[in-house]
Amino acid sequence: MITIPETIWASMLAEFGKEKRQVEQVCYLDGVMVEDGGVVTTMTIPSAILEPGRFHVVPEAMNQAGKHLRALRLRRLAQVHTHPTEWTGHSQWDNEWAYSQLPGAISIVLPHFARTKPRLEQTGVHLRTSAGWRQLSPQEVLLHLRLVPGVLDFRRTYETARIESARKRSWWSFFTFWKH
Numbered sequence: 001m002i003t004i005p006e007t008i009w010a011s012m013l014a015e016f017g018k019e020k021r022q023v024e025q026v027c028y029l030d031g032v033m034v035e036d037g038g039v040v041t042t043m044t045i046p047s048a049i050l051e052p053g054r055f056h057v058v059p060e061a062m063n064q065a066g067k068h069l070r071a072l073r074l075r076r077l078a079q080v081h082t083h084p085t086e087w088t089g090h091s092q093w094d095n096e097w098a099y100s101q102l103p104g105a106i107s108i109v110l111p112h113f114a115r116t117k118p119r120l121e122q123t124g125v126h127l128r129t130s131a132g133w134r135q136l137s138p139q140e141v142l143l144h145l146r147l148v149p150g151v152l153d154f155r156r157t158y159e160t161a162r163i164e165s166a167r168k169r170s171w172w173s174f175f176t177f178w179k180h
């Protein structure tokens with residue numbers, strides 16, 4: 001199971017949204033390994049060659065985008081790339097040029113150049129098995145990936161709830177502690 005903070009997912013969509021050309025884009029999700037998978041800490045955008053129907057990361061660019069892994073003791077947990085249409089399958093090119101061919105590697109494909117700000121369930125998730133790349137069913141995706149909040153902020157809800165409950169109380173209820 002790979003855990004992705006929603007803050008990183010949102011940053012990824014925002015970065016992809018900055019590209020004005022009609023081209024595919026790619027990034028990597030890096031992070032730390034845990035017992036049953038990994039936790040994403042870092043989105044890495046390589047200096048890729050971007051084309052309308054495919055992307056390519058030359059070895060030098062891949063090298064540059066991987067140097068921090070050893071230095072920071074991080075692992076590459078998944079690749080994410082965009083497609084021009086709603087099709088989120090893996091092309092033959094995608095199979096051949098994926099960031100890793102090790103069984104267990106995960107590749108996520110976002111539709112419509114990610115301009116529709118897709119959620120995880122609107123993507124295509126592919127798993128590298130010993131037999132090759134295989135697209136996961138929606139049920140299987142839930143076993144391999146999950147998004148968790150990167151920020152939880154209860155400040156306003158707490159304040160609002162406190163004011164609301166104070167409004168609901170009758171004026172005399174504020175003096176109940178005097179009864180004892």
Ligand SMILES: [Zn+2]
Nearest residue numbers: 083090091094
């Ligand atoms: Zn592709």
